[in-house]
Amino acid sequence: MTGYHLAQLNVGRPRGPVDSTVMAGFMAQIEPVNALADAAPGFVWRLQDGDGPGATALRPCRPDIMVNMSVWQSLEALRDFVYRNGPHLDAMRLRREWFHKMAEQHLVLWWIPAGHLPGIDEALDRLDLLRRGGPGPLAFTFREPYDPPLSGQPPIPERASAMVMARSGMSVARS
Amino acid sequence: MSSDLSVIAVLGDPVRRSLYDFVTAQDHAVSRGEAAEATGIQRPLAAFHLDRLAEAGLVEVTFRRTTGRSGPGAGRPAKLYGRTPAEHQVSVPPRDYRAAAELLAGVVDVLGSEQELQRAARSRGAAAGRSALRGAADAGHRDRLTGMLAEQGYRPYPDGPDIRLRNCPFHALASRYPPLICGMNLALLEGLLDGAGVTGVAARLDPRPGECCVVMTSSKNNEH
Numbered sequence: 001m002t003g004y005h006l007a008q009l010n011v012g013r014p015r016g017p018v019d020s021t022v023m024a025g026f027m028a029q030i031e032p033v034n035a036l037a038d039a040a041p042g043f044v045w046r047l048q049d050g051d052g053p054g055a056t057a058l059r060p061c062r063p064d065i066m067v068n069m070s071v072w073q074s075l076e077a078l079r080d081f082v083y084r085n086g087p088h089l090d091a092m093r094l095r096r097e098w099f100h101k102m103a104e105q106h107l108v109l110w111w112i113p114a115g116h117l118p119g120i121d122e123a124l125d126r127l128d129l130l131r132r133g134g135p136g137p138l139a140f141t142f143r144e145p146y147d148p149p150l151s152g153q154p155p156i157p158e159r160a161s162a163m164v165m166a167r168s169g170m171s172v173a174r175s
Numbered sequence: 176m177s178s179d180l181s182v183i184a185v186l187g188d189p190v191r192r193s194l195y196d197f198v199t200a201q202d203h204a205v206s207r208g209e210a211a212e213a214t215g216i217q218r219p220l221a222a223f224h225l226d227r228l229a230e231a232g233l234v235e236v237t238f239r240r241t242t243g244r245s246g247p248g249a250g251r252p253a254k255l256y257g258r259t260p261a262e263h264q265v266s267v268p269p270r271d272y273r274a275a276a277e278l279l280a281g282v283v284d285v286l287g288s289e290q291e292l293q294r295a296a297r298s299r300g301a302a303a304g305r306s307a308l309r310g311a312a313d314a315g316h317r318d319r320l321t322g323m324l325a326e327q328g329y330r331p332y333p334d335g336p337d338i339r340l341r342n343c344p345f346h347a348l349a350s351r352y353p354p355l356i357c358g359m360n361l362a363l364l365e366g367l368l369d370g371a372g373v374t375g376v377a378a379r380l381d382p383r384p385g386e387c388c389v390v391m392t393s394s395k396n397n398e399h
Contacts, residue, residue, distance in 0.1 A: 083353040086381040089388065093289070093358035093380065101287025143351075 004111040004148035005044055006075050009123040010068040011061065011106050012099040018056055026091075026098040030054045033087050037070065040085065042077020045117055046070035060120045069123055071112065075145055078109075082142075105130050108139050111148040179263040185231040190216060191224045198225075198234050200330055200341065204257030225256050235259040260385065262346065273347065280352045289358055296362035297369075303327070304370020316373045320391065323367060329387055338376075340387035349388070357388040364389050 016022040030053040037043055047055045047069035055068055072078040083089060108127040112118055126139040135144035186192050193214045198205055205213075211221035228234045238252040264273070283292050307323045321338065324331040330341035343349055349356040357380060364378040368391075375394055382388040 084382045084384070086379070089354060089357055089382060090380045092354035093293075093361065095354070096287055096289050 003114050005114045005116075006072045006078055006148075007110050007112045007118045007123065007126075008068075008070050008072070008078060009108050009127055011102070011127065012066050012068075012095075013064055013102060014066055014099055015097075023098055025094065027053065027056065029087065029091055030056060033091055036085055036087060037081060040077070040081045042073040043081070044071040044073060047120070058120075061124055067120070067123075069118070069120070071117065075109070075142075079142060105141070107141060109141060109145070110139050111137075111146075180265045182231045182233065182263045183265050185227060185233060188224070190214070190220070191228060194221060194224050195228055195233055198228070198256050199258050200332070201257070202332070202341070204235070204237050204239075204255035206253050206255055210256065229256060232259065232261055233263075258341075258385075260346075276348055277351065280348055280355055284352055284355050289355055292355065292359050293362040296359045297366040300363035300366025300368075301370035302366075303363075304367040304372075306370075307367075308371045316375060319371060320368070320373050320376060323371060324391075327367075331391075334390075336393040338391040339383075340389060340391075343387040353388075357382070360387070361389050364391070 014023055014026070018027055034046070034054050037046060047058070047067070049055055049058045056066060058067055059065060060067055070078075072081075081088060082092070105127065108123070108130045110126045129136070130139040130141070133139075135141050135146070137146040137149070140146045186195055194210055197210055197213045207218055207222045207225060210225060211218040214221065225234065229236045234256045235258065237255045237257065239255055240249055240252045266272075283289065304323065307319065307326070311319050311322060317338075321331050324338070324340065328342060328344045331338050332341055333339075343360070345356050345360060349360070361378055361380055367373075368376060368378060376391050377394040378389050378391055380388050381390040
């Protein structure tokens with residue numbers, strides 16, 4: 001057990017509005033799959049809103065981009081759910097029926113102090129960082145994961161990319 | 176490759192081969208006695224060959240007390256032999272299809288062409304199913320299916336009314352690209368069912384640790 005939890009953000013551009021035929025299969029499995037996530041070992045928290053199942057009504061970055069965000073006790077816990085849970089793996093298999101392939105990274109993972117719940121700004125910030133600089137300790141992917149910080153080290157700043165960008169003289173543009 | 180070749184050469188002995196087939200088809204690590212009985216050979220001979228398999232890394236050794244007792248007087252723990260996740264591949268002359276497969280899978284992933292891959296897999300599976308059907312048209316559906324799955328390296332075993340698959344033929348690739356390769360595998364197996372005219376059975380994703388991600392479930396309940 002480390003003093004860190006793993007946060008995850010996914011963004012996706014759906015092939016149609018949430019009430020369209022093309023998205024019907026996706027919308028139908030949101031609630032059952034979210035229920036499986038809630039009951040999965042190592043699950044801590046997920047982003048929800050009051051207007052639709054899961055976070056499907058939230059559009060924090062662009063009106064045509066859906067987000068999905070959660071916190072897990074470890075990378076293995078999240079990996080087990082994403083890739084080894086039957087209904088979730090099945091949804092992953094069918095994702096191209098529902099979502100456009102994005103040219104840029106659509107998933108980012110990062111470590112947060114246990115107990116902290118990430119805000120959407122923090123999450124989009126990490127995605128920015130990943131897209132600009134590739135995987136690193138502050139923002140990474142399943143394929144190129146990084147270990148949580150060792151205890152005794154200074155905590156990771158929430159606005160990591162703002163800090164890194166300020167240092168390198170770049171500005172953070174949000175699409 | 177030369178080390179893989181010497182590992183595989185250990186299987187050249189027919190007794191070892193039958194012990195290997197038995198051990199790797201089980202869902203638990205087996206004792207010498209169990210393996211000897213299943214393969215119809217003497218226990219000391221089985222022990223000798225099982226240890227050769229273990230030395231080569233083809234099976235994994237664990238020790239466990241089978242009596243349930245512990246402490247002094249509980250006896251020596253039994254030596255058990257089970258499946259190992261290690262894989263060995265030999266090609267003569269040298270070929271490296273796995274590196275090519277990893278590159279191609281990576282590109283399909285980048286392109287987001289999963290659906291095209293699934294379509295291609297489904298028709299490949301159907302072709303394999305049709306040719307299997309010609310070979311065993313008079314076998315029952317379940318036997319024909321189990322035969323086909325065994326033929327393709329899945330190591331099928333019954334699990335109640337379902338058929339589960341002990342081995343993933345695409346293991347290394349599937350661990351690297353799970354949705355892509357498990358989706359491809361499911362499409363292959365759906366195609367196989369179609370092509371072979373097997374009815375009353377549906378393939379679906381239900382991953383279990385160390386096994387193939389697909390289960391064949393009986394869909395009899397849905398038939399009228």
